[in-house]
Amino acid sequence: MFDVKEIREEFPILRKRVHNKPLCYLDNGASAQKPQRVLDAINRTYSSEYANVHRGLHFLSNTATDRFEAVREKIQGFLGAKSSDEIVFTSGTTEGINLISHGWAENNLSEGDEIILSVMEHHANIVPWHFLRVKKGIVLKWVEPRSDGSLPAEDILRAITPNTKLIAITHMSNVLGSIVDVKTVCKSKLTKNIPVLIDGSQAAVHMKINVCDIGCDFYTITGHKLYGPSGSGAVYIARDRMEEMQPFMGGGSMIDEVKLDTVTFNVAPHKFEAGTPGIVEMIGLGAAIDFIQDIGMDNISEHEIELTNYAQVELNQLSWLSIQGSCQGKGAIFSFNMEGLAHPHDISTILDRKGVAVRAGQHCAQPLMDHLGVKASCRASFAMYNSQSEVDILVKSLKDCYEMFN
Numbered sequence: 361m362f363d364v365k366e367i368r369e370e371f372p373i374l375r376k377r378v379h380n381k382p383l384c385y386l387d388n389g390a391s392a393q394k395p396q397r398v399l400d401a402i403n404r405t406y407s408s409e410y411a412n413v414h415r416g417l418h419f420l421s422n423t424a425t426d427r428f429e430a431v432r433e434k435i436q437g438f439l440g441a442k443s444s445d446e447i448v449f450t451s452g453t454t455e456g457i458n459l460i461s462h463g464w465a466e467n468n469l470s471e472g473d474e475i476i477l478s479v480m481e482h483h484a485n486i487v488p489w490h491f492l493r494v495k496k497g498i499v500l501k502w503v504e505p506r507s508d509g510s511l512p513a514e515d516i517l518r519a520i521t522p523n524t525k526l527i528a529i530t531h532m533s534n535v536l537g538s539i540v541d542v543k544t545v546c547k548s549k550l551t552k553n554i555p556v557l558i559d560g561s562q563a564a565v566h567m568k569i570n571v572c573d574i575g576c577d578f579y580t581i582t583g584h585k586l587y588g589p590s591g592s593g594a595v596y597i598a599r600d601r602m603e604e605m606q607p608f609m610g611g612g613s614m615i616d617e618v619k620l621d622t623v624t625f626n627v628a629p630h631k632f633e634a635g636t637p638g639i640v641e642m643i644g645l646g647a648a649i650d651f652i653q654d655i656g657m658d659n660i661s662e663h664e665i666e667l668t669n670y671a672q673v674e675l676n677q678l679s680w681l682s683i684q685g686s687c688q689g690k691g692a693i694f695s696f697n698m699e700g701l702a703h704p705h706d707i708s709t710i711l712d713r714k715g716v717a718v719r720a721g722q723h724c725a726q727p728l729m730d731h732l733g734v735k736a737s738c739r740a741s742f743a744m745y746n747s748q749s750e751v752d753i754l755v756k757s758l759k760d761c762y763e764m765f766n
Contacts, residue, residue, distance in 0.1 A: 362659040368745045370395040381715030384753045389534050389693050389741030390719050391584045398588060401647035405640045413639055414613060428639055431646035435594045438649050439579060440570030448595050448629040449642055453561040454484040456580035456595035459632060460557055461488035463608040464601060465526060471497035473525040478503045478511055479731045480533045483724040485559045504731060509536035509685030513544035520550050527556045531563035535725045536685030537693035546575035555601060561585055566664055566691050568657040577601045588648035592641035602628045609634035660744045667742055668692045671751045680762055684732055692742035697734060701765045704738045714757040
């Protein structure tokens with residue numbers, strides 16, 4: 361049984377007081393807090409098991425290698441991939457998408473080929489494609505969300521033309537909370553021969569993911585949003601797409617042989633992991649995934665759906681609050697403004713004085729901000745350890761803020 365009070369006990373930082381108020385941490389869309397199990401794994405690795413991985417042959421190196429490589433199978437299970445060889449370690453989704461851009465798209469797309477993107481993408485799923493637009497003349501085609509913030513699969517599929525060579529889409533908006541039906545996109549006969557990349561940085565935190573069931577070619581995740589360390593992450597790459605890729609970075613670990621006149625590469629996935637990896641970071645991510653799996657993603661999702669529904673009702677009662685994204689089935693993210701009353705930075709600062717941590721700004725989604733006609737917004741984003749009482753704290757703090765500016 362899911363008990364949010366017991367869950368909260370696993371996170372030491374949630375006992376912290378801020379400005380003499382209990383911390384109400386609602387900035388999980390940016391980065392989640394870490395359970396004790398992750399902190400212990402990091403400390404244990406550095407204090408008693410650390411060495412560089414692969415080829416060390418001594419005890420500490422073998423131990424670190426075993427711990428490090430075991431994470432690949434944990435991520436395989438977490439994402440429902442067929443093989444751990446389809447999991448490439450990264451520092452997060454930004455590196456993962458850049459890997460696909462440089463390692464796959466640059467070698468398989470030509471001038472005039474089209475990439476379909478949505479206006480609500482994070483910059484990490486926009487900027488790498490602009491690099492290709494400039495370098496190779498790739499055409500970027502944009503699909504806008506509807507007025508309620510939703511992005512139906514049919515709108516994405518309607519944008520397909522004979523020149524479409526890639527669809528790169530978020531699974532869940534980091535601003536609107538909108539969840540995209542990526543399975544329908546991937547399973548459509550219209551995309552039979554079109555690779556689909558999914559940015560799962562937000563979605564993988566809140567729902568069970570099975571890449572085989574979805575049918576995607578690429579799926580990226582970010583460790584620090586999954587209760588793991590910063591600098592950890594992974595990308596699922598379907599085996600047939602891996603065979604079409606070239607390494608993005610060169611250096612140690614990704615090579616087979618290096619000669620003065622030639623170089624041959626290691627086998628996948630290692631050929632895409634150049635240099636000394638984030639050993640401790642990935643081991644920490646493995647501990648975070650164990651933690652999530654032990655609780656059960658279905659249990660987490662059920663709790664967060666209830667929390668989202670409660671927050672939606674409570675926030676909608678604030679007539680002076682403008683909320684971006686109101687579609688049915690949205691995830692636990694709420695972006696909002698007090699139009700004409702206060703700048704989001706001022707709102708965030710006042711909330712902070714009440715112990716409430718939210719994000720303010722453009723949330724690395726400037727095209728979406730332009731589309732919505734706002735310069736910035738505040739964002740409250742929830743996690744497994746948040747409670748309905750924290751929604752009440754947020755609402756009360758917003759009311760206090762409104763009274764201050766009104």
